[in-house]
């Protein structure tokens with residue numbers, strides 16, 4: 001029986017077992033997907049030993065994503081660009097790693113927005129400059145957006161993202177936000193603001209284009225104050241759960257040999273867990 005894992009510290013809040021468990025059951029596969037909680041000092045040994053423990057691969061989450069990149073034999077271009085690995089697998093006895101957050105972010109927009117969303121958007125505003133912002137910015141750069149404005153509380157962190165695509169990415173302090181909104185066809189929140197237990201993101205969508213798409217990485221709650229404001233204004237609102245579901249697809253395909261689909265049934269399954277308040281916001 002094939003076994004995969006999600007390794008992190010802490011890991012109890014991870015919804016990945018729910019996603020992969022759903023796909024294993026719906027495809028009638030015998031595999032398993034297990035949570036592993038490991039402190040950073042134990043991660044390098046795990047990276048060497050997991051094949052001997054019967055695992056074919058797995059997901060890597062905080063705080064091990066950078067160490068995973070450093071410890072594998074082959075990293076994908078995207079993993080190297082982001083400096084982080086979230087998906088591991090074995091191939092010909094070698095350890096491979098990818099970062100599927102870019103795929104997850106783009107596939108979710110592709111599924112929920114008009115087919116030409118990237119061309120129509122032209123410019124985007126990305127709020128935040130952490131790890132999630134890197135994936136979003138890299139994805140938007142791949143899709144050829146002419147201008148990607150990274151708006152962040154700490155300007156130096158925003159500036160560090162310009163290296164991802166120097167011709168396309170611009171760094172701004174939060175004060176510039178209102179002036180940038182009329183230009184942007186896509187607005188993405190990658191900060192933790194709006195998450196349950198956190199203050200709401202302070203933003204007034206009044207200056208936005210009528211065709212603007214508003215997306216949030218946060219999915220606890222599913223409807224953040226940002227998305228509620230977008231919907232109230234008649235803008236297309238894209239919640240953060242879809243990115244989580246889509247980023248899981250490539251790993252499952254590698255480990256279990258079947259490319260799964262992100263269906264309404266899967267969404268309902270994970271939503272039921274979110275609504276039951278099981279685990280912590282993730």
Ligand code: ATR
Nearest residue numbers: 128129130131132133152153154157190191192193
């Ligand atoms: P992740 O890796 O999940 O993206 P992170 O690296 O902790 O998370 O990044 C969190 C982002 O939210 C950062 O851009 C952070 O801004 P700073 O770079 O200035 O720290 C942003 N953020 C968090 N709390 C914030 C707050 N109260 N106001 C404004 N921005 C905030």
